[in-house]
Amino acid sequence: xxxxxxNIEALIIRSVHGELDDEESLSLNRELLRxxxxxxxxxxxxxxxxxxxxxxxxxxxxxVNRDDATEMLSGPRRSRRTWLTVERWFIPSAVAxxxxxxxxxxxxxxxxxxxxxxxxxxPTVATRGPWEQPPAVRVGTTPTSVRRNxxxxxxxxxxxxxxxxxxxxxxxxxxRTPGRPTSTTARTDGL
Amino acid sequence: xxxxxxxxxxxxxxxxxxxxxxxPSAFTRWMAQNERWIRGVVYGVLGNRDRVDDVLQQVWxxxxxxxxxxxxxxxxxxxxxxxxxxxxxxxxxxxTRRKRLISGPVEDDLPDPRSREKDAAxxxxxxxxxxxxxxxxxxxxxxxxxxxxxLEGWSYRxxxxxxxxxxxxxxTRLVRAMRMLRDQLAEPSIDDHDARERKH
Numbered sequence: 001x002x003x004x005x006x007n008i009e010a011l012i013i014r015s016v017h018g019e020l021d022d023e024e025s026l027s028l029n030r031e032l033l034r035x036x037x038x039x040x041x042x043x044x045x046x047x048x049x050x051x052x053x054x055x056x057x058x059x060x061x062x063x064v065n066r067d068d069a070t071e072m073l074s075g076p077r078r079s080r081r082t083w084l085t086v087e088r089w090f091i092p093s094a095v096a097x098x099x100x101x102x103x104x105x106x107x108x109x110x111x112x113x114x115x116x117x118x119x120x121x122x123p124t125v126a127t128r129g130p131w132e133q134p135p136a137v138r139v140g141t142t143p144t145s146v147r148r149n150x151x152x153x154x155x156x157x158x159x160x161x162x163x164x165x166x167x168x169x170x171x172x173x174x175x176r177t178p179g180r181p182t183s184t185t186a187r188t189d190g191l
Numbered sequence: 192x193x194x195x196x197x198x199x200x201x202x203x204x205x206x207x208x209x210x211x212x213x214x215p216s217a218f219t220r221w222m223a224q225n226e227r228w229i230r231g232v233v234y235g236v237l238g239n240r241d242r243v244d245d246v247l248q249q250v251w252x253x254x255x256x257x258x259x260x261x262x263x264x265x266x267x268x269x270x271x272x273x274x275x276x277x278x279x280x281x282x283x284x285x286x287t288r289r290k291r292l293i294s295g296p297v298e299d300d301l302p303d304p305r306s307r308e309k310d311a312a313x314x315x316x317x318x319x320x321x322x323x324x325x326x327x328x329x330x331x332x333x334x335x336x337x338x339x340x341x342l343e344g345w346s347y348r349x350x351x352x353x354x355x356x357x358x359x360x361x362x363t364r365l366v367r368a369m370r371m372l373r374d375q376l377a378e379p380s381i382d383d384h385d386a387r388e389r390k391h
């Protein structure tokens with residue numbers, strides 16, 4: 001195809017697209033009257049234009065699920081629903097877990113966690129004057145042993161805003177267990 | 192009778208302002224009004240009908256997340272075009288990268304059966320299929336304006352505004368694209384060839 005023909009073909013395509021100004025339209029019409037093969041070419045491009053538009057319109061009109069995109073944007077509603085879904089199973093599970101911790105954990109904690117023996121106080125000896133009868137005193141270890149256990153407690157609380165908060169707290173418990181009496185009664189003067 | 196173009200544009204810009212203020216109902220309405228051409232842009236860049244829906248979901252998400260970065264509301268179409276185009280290009284690059292890593296056809300190369308079912312349900316005829324395949328075979332720079340022109344009926348000037356290029360360039364691309372489409376559709380398709388073979 002010659003350069004001149006290419007230009008006319010471009011005019012035909014732009015004419016089919018409705019993009020010619022008045023001067024260009026006149027020029028094209030003159031050529032179309034003069035050359036029947038250009039009229040055929042124009043008919044061909046008009047048919048192609050219709051076919052392209054129809055094919056794209058058919059593609060566009062196929063069913064598309066537009067709910068997904070709309071759903072994606074409804075942020076607050078969605079997050080609330082997700083929260084409720086979590087809440088439904090999470091709160092009973094948390095309560096059950098707390099009960100289990102309360103029932104079973106203290107025994108294990110005694111044996112394993114942060115046991116720190118507290119030194120027993122030294123035997124006490126009362127002071128007295130030389131003229132006084134020496135009192136009878138108890139000499140030996142104290143009858144109880146004291147242990148302090150530090151453990152972590154987990155507590156669930158529903159706040160005023162309706163949300164479920166988990167609080168973790170370090171709690172120290174002091175345990176006193178009775179010991180065997182090891183003391184003897186004696187007088188400090190050896191009597 | 193529809194609203195005048197200026198009034199329509201003003202309404203669109205108001206919607207965009209509301210989207211920037213995080214109004215989901217405005218976004219839903221805006222999506223319904225603009226889905227067609229944005230889908231066309233994604234299809235134009237990808238040249239593949241099967242992945243358009245997936246990429247379009249990403250485009251909606253990106254527009255919603257990045258609406259704040261739009262500086263001049265009057266240029267919202269160019270901005271949306273840029274977001275959609277880049278999302279589609281990223282999706283294309285991702286496919287290419289996976290092709291390098293995996294020998295053999297990747298998932299995206301295989302026709303999506305759901306997409307084909309939708310095409311069938313929409314009543315896409317063989318002729319429609321043939322034209323769409325010819326459009327998909329065009330180089331991307333020609334495919335995009337063809338789709339915007341024929342899907343939306345946009346003028347060369349509007350296409351140029353959205354694509355951010357001179358009107359002359361759009362004109363040149365469309366003229367070449369139409370020539371290529373004519374040449375492709377003038378050739379007998381494989382189906383036609385098979386039908387002729389069976390007759391003989």
